Amino acid sequence: MPEPSPAHAGPFALGTFSGGAAAFPGLVAGARVRDLSGLVASVRALVEDWDTWLPRLHELAATTDGSWHNLADLRVLTPIEPGQILQSGANYRKHVVDLVAAEKESVHGATPEEARADAEQMMDERSRNGVPYIFLGSPRALCGPYDDIVLPALGEQHDWELELALVIGRSGKDIAAEEAMSYVAAYTISNDLTTRDRLYRPDLKAIGTDWFTAKNADTFLPTGPFLVPADFVGDPGDLRITLRHNGVVRQDESTKDMIFDIPRxxxxxxxxxxxxxxxLLLTGSPAGNGAHWGVFLRPGDVIDAEITGLGHQRNTVRSHA
Structure with missing residues (x-):
């Protein structure tokens, strides 16, 4: 099991781990993990009482009391069992401009310069007066940050989409954008995999996309390794998202490129x-997915992914058979 690199931001992070027995919630401090199972049932239970637990976690991270493990000796699991998984689509400017411009060239016969100018104007208008595009994902698609990605039997164009994800720490409805950041407990990394050639339903063209089939196969949402408390992350609107496919950099962008920021x-x-x-709320994926490069996942491929201060994922791709 590779040790996460680079390390998490701040003095500690949270995760779920296994040392050969039952899974347990853990407090991560560098290369060590404190077993919290004697204090709380799960990371989810901890987040559900976040305001009480956060100061206590600071205290626990500063002591040597309790049962500590070497991180390298543990299996790193999905850090939290979420309630809802909300996923943001078409939320990075360059990514969407590339898509719109390509359509304007191929379908409408625009020159590259005209197509890009029109697409950029559309995104400016969308940012000013539009609304985000959000859909639901299945918790059953989750897997750990070092687990194998298992390609489903159906479909060929299996693609990556690295995303900054946030964990909600307070209940709220009709939240004002000005108050929204106070609802964020922590951040993590999610790779929202998609089978492109199963995204559209040819038998139901009036309905269009089939998000369930294209995005929710088992292991299609590697998440983690940790939850890093929001206080340690700095400005979430200025983090670097980097994904390498078989060692080749495919996505490398700042979260500054979001069309709709986290409060919105x-x-x-x-x-x-x-x-x-x-x-869990995923905030969208930047330009550079496999469809852009004309390269899709195949058995034996390795994906390395990281976001500033949140750690590192490495997933090997294998066939369902």
């Missing part, structure tokens, strides 16, 4: 659903 995403989502502690 939270505010919009909460107009429809009550957000509760433990809910």
């Amino acid at each position: 995403l939270i505010a919009y989502a909460s107009t429809t659903t009550t957000l509760r502690p433990g809910d």
